[in-house]
Amino acid sequence: MLTTVLSHRQLSPGYYRIVLQPPAGTPRPRAGQFFMVHVSPSNDPLLRRPFSLHDIYDDGSFALLYRVVGKGTALLSHVQVDDTLDVLGPLGNGFETIQTGITHILVGGGIGTAPLMGLSREIKRTDPTGRVEVFLGGRGEGDLLCGGDFELLEGVTLSQATEDGSCGLRGYVTESLEAFLKGHTGPSVIYTCGPTPMMREVARIAAVHNVPCYVSMEEHMGCGMGACLGCVVPIRSGNGDEFEYKRACVEGPVFRSEEVMWGAQ
Amino acid sequence: MSVDTSVIIAGIRMKNPVMTASGTFGYGAEYSPYLDLNRLGAIVVKGLSVRPKKGNPTPRICETPAGMLNAIGLENVGVDVFVEKKLPYLRQFDTPVIVNMFGNNEDDYVAIAERLTGVNGVAGLEVNISCPNVKEGGIAFGTDTRVTHQLITKVRKATTLPLIVKLSPNVTNIVDFAKTAADAGADALSLINTLLGMAIDIKTRRPRLANVTGGLSGPAIRPVAVRMVWQVRNNVKLPIIGMGGIMTADDAVEFMIAGATAVAIGTANFVNPSSSVAIADGIKSYMETNGIASVDELVGSLRIGE
Numbered sequence: 001m002l003t004t005v006l007s008h009r010q011l012s013p014g015y016y017r018i019v020l021q022p023p024a025g026t027p028r029p030r031a032g033q034f035f036m037v038h039v040s041p042s043n044d045p046l047l048r049r050p051f052s053l054h055d056i057y058d059d060g061s062f063a064l065l066y067r068v069v070g071k072g073t074a075l076l077s078h079v080q081v082d083d084t085l086d087v088l089g090p091l092g093n094g095f096e097t098i099q100t101g102i103t104h105i106l107v108g109g110g111i112g113t114a115p116l117m118g119l120s121r122e123i124k125r126t127d128p129t130g131r132v133e134v135f136l137g138g139r140g141e142g143d144l145l146c147g148g149d150f151e152l153l154e155g156v157t158l159s160q161a162t163e164d165g166s167c168g169l170r171g172y173v174t175e176s177l178e179a180f181l182k183g184h185t186g187p188s189v190i191y192t193c194g195p196t197p198m199m200r201e202v203a204r205i206a207a208v209h210n211v212p213c214y215v216s217m218e219e220h221m222g223c224g225m226g227a228c229l230g231c232v233v234p235i236r237s238g239n240g241d242e243f244e245y246k247r248a249c250v251e252g253p254v255f256r257s258e259e260v261m262w263g264a265q
Numbered sequence: 266m267s268v269d270t271s272v273i274i275a276g277i278r279m280k281n282p283v284m285t286a287s288g289t290f291g292y293g294a295e296y297s298p299y300l301d302l303n304r305l306g307a308i309v310v311k312g313l314s315v316r317p318k319k320g321n322p323t324p325r326i327c328e329t330p331a332g333m334l335n336a337i338g339l340e341n342v343g344v345d346v347f348v349e350k351k352l353p354y355l356r357q358f359d360t361p362v363i364v365n366m367f368g369n370n371e372d373d374y375v376a377i378a379e380r381l382t383g384v385n386g387v388a389g390l391e392v393n394i395s396c397p398n399v400k401e402g403g404i405a406f407g408t409d410t411r412v413t414h415q416l417i418t419k420v421r422k423a424t425t426l427p428l429i430v431k432l433s434p435n436v437t438n439i440v441d442f443a444k445t446a447a448d449a450g451a452d453a454l455s456l457i458n459t460l461l462g463m464a465i466d467i468k469t470r471r472p473r474l475a476n477v478t479g480g481l482s483g484p485a486i487r488p489v490a491v492r493m494v495w496q497v498r499n500n501v502k503l504p505i506i507g508m509g510g511i512m513t514a515d516d517a518v519e520f521m522i523a524g525a526t527a528v529a530i531g532t533a534n535f536v537n538p539s540s541s542v543a544i545a546d547g548i549k550s551y552m553e554t555n556g557i558a559s560v561d562e563l564v565g566s567l568r569i570g571e
Contacts, residue, residue, distance in 0.1 A: 038536065043331045043484045043512060047536060088538070220324045222333065223535035225299075227291040229337045230326035245319060245340065 001026065002084045006061055012142040014068045015111070016077055022060045023087060029053045029062055031119035032216055032254045035089035036224035037064070037076065045072040048088060050221045052115040052193070052253070055149075065114040065145065091224050092253050095119055095191055095214055100127040102187040105211070107135045107177055107202050109194025113145045115216055119191060120153055132156040133180065137173025137198070141166040174201040181209045190214070196262075203257035213257035219248045226250040234264040268552040269559045270545070272306065274504050274527050275427035275452035277361050277388050279306035282521065282560055283545040286508050286531030287312050287365035287391060287431070288337065292351040293358075299538035302358045304545060306527060310347070310355075312365040312393050315373050317343035327464055327473040332483030332510070333532060334462050336476030339367060344377050352386050361388035363429065371419050374406075378424040390426050392417065392451075395433030395458035407433040407458075410445045421450030429506065431455035434486075434493055443497040455506040455529065456497060457490045483532040484510040491523045498524025498565055512540070514547020521548075524565040 001023035008018045022028070029035075036048035049072045054065040068074050079085060095115075098104070104123045106116045113136055120132055132155060138144045140162050150158050160168030161176050169176055173194075181188075192202045193216035206213035222228035232245035233252060236259050243261040246252060270281040284307040290296060293308045302308060320340025327334050342351065347364070355362050364387055368374040374392065381387045394407030394416065406416045421428060430446040432439055434457040443454055459480025464473040472478075490509025497505060507525025510532065511517050517528040533540040557563050 045328060046331055046483050046532070047328050047333060220326050222326045222335070223538070225538060226295045227289060227538075228326065228335070228535050229320065229340050230323075230335065232320070232323060232325070232340070 003087050005081050005083045017063050017065050019063045029090035030094035031122045032094035032115055033090040033092045035087045038086035039072045039076045053118050054114045055117045067111040095254050098123050098126045103131045105133045105190045107192040109137045109198040110143045112194030115193050134158045135173050135177050137161045140164045178205050200262045214254050215257045216253050217248045224249045234261040235259050236261050270549050272527050272560050277427055281306045281545045282527040283541050284529040285309050286529040289531040289534045293355050300542045304542045305360050307361045307363050309363045311341050312339050312367050313341050313344045313347050315376050322475040332481050332485030334479035334481055336474045336479035344380050356386040363389045363391050365391040365393050367393040371416055374420050375423045378420045382424040391429040391431050393431050395431050408436055410441050413445045414449045417446055417449035427452045429453040429455050433458050435461045439493050440496055440500045443501040447501050447503050453504045457493050457509050460486050486510050494525050495523040514544045517544050518551050521563045522567050526564050
């Protein structure tokens, strides 16, 4: 489906936000869903690239946030306003229906912050009085994304951590999360997206504190629509070490953290 | 002009020569939101084994220049679940369903062939003797002509269904395997399966696939596939289903000129899920533009010399 680029801007070195017109006839995307973008009509790069929904605006236009990591994203970074872009989506399940009257804890690492912006807006819409705690982490200041945007939302508290100490607390974002949970009581839910080691640690902390936790898995994706079976995640089945592979693109990308068999093969 | 795009392969009548390549089209339903399954020549479903198969660890895929490597490991629901849960959906379409199948040993192949014989909605079998990503099923049967002959002979005896044999390009001379399959009773040949490949992340010095090696597909392999179709066409009488990196109708026509009666669309389905229908339309346009009344006139029409 062809769509038009409405705006395209570098947020910090290597990180971009692209805003697109919704393709005709597609449903309104939900936080946690993603799009497959064909960055070039040539055969190299060949496959589409998956990007999670970053934000969605009142007029239906939506934003993707990405980091330039290879040839595909480098090409995408050169796309201009008013260019057309071939996108497939929205795809995937998105985050679970949001509960109200609880503390919503969002944990993002680097580019994994992308889906949390739209999620915070969804939470504020369905649970206006709910408390939203956003924890962002990255290697350095340049990897902390959209902090200002989160702070603009009413009732959202932002905590940031960097490994090099260039912004916010020095250390891992998971340390901030753990410190927060130690002093926190009352019903809460955690949503997280970021590098796998970070999400695995968030899942561990969530289990220790008995807080339900949803993880948005990042896997190599071929088609985004359930056919190639490239993006599978090992999901617990029964007791013990048993698992079955589920497709991140169809059954995910969002899973309950206790279902994920981290490191199982 | 009016053109006839229909073809008959292994006794299976197709409204056009465009099929889907096994392993790239799920069980068909995955693609329903993107195209009308009635518009395909045939649907070839994901390879089935006797029992469900979990597949390989991740990463299972990676992109390479104009292609991709995969080592999915033949993950599938198993033949019984396919018949009970997946096939009923496909019966509503006016499109033949061909079941790709593989086994760990000859008995497995025979068991699947027997299980599917007489099942309403199964038009034919594609015997996979060429998957490079699993130790047992697949390639072990496709890289030794004696083993190939014995296997295909047994499967032939086990079923009255049309039998298509999918050949591996990872052999010294694919013509030997094409002849062997023909001698053993195959009705048609699919070529080619993926080429065995490998890619390494030089930062971590780790292979990009958990399986270390994988099957290369996409436009990168097309010239190899076209060459093999042409070689087999010159030496074996069986109809050929050509595949390997077909992205457009022009690519498909190239295979047909080389000698393929039909073509299968694989990796292109991942990039543009409606590719197969666009390619079927494009083949028809090519025939109209070039005054080709039937597919027969196109197949093997390569001109050399003069």
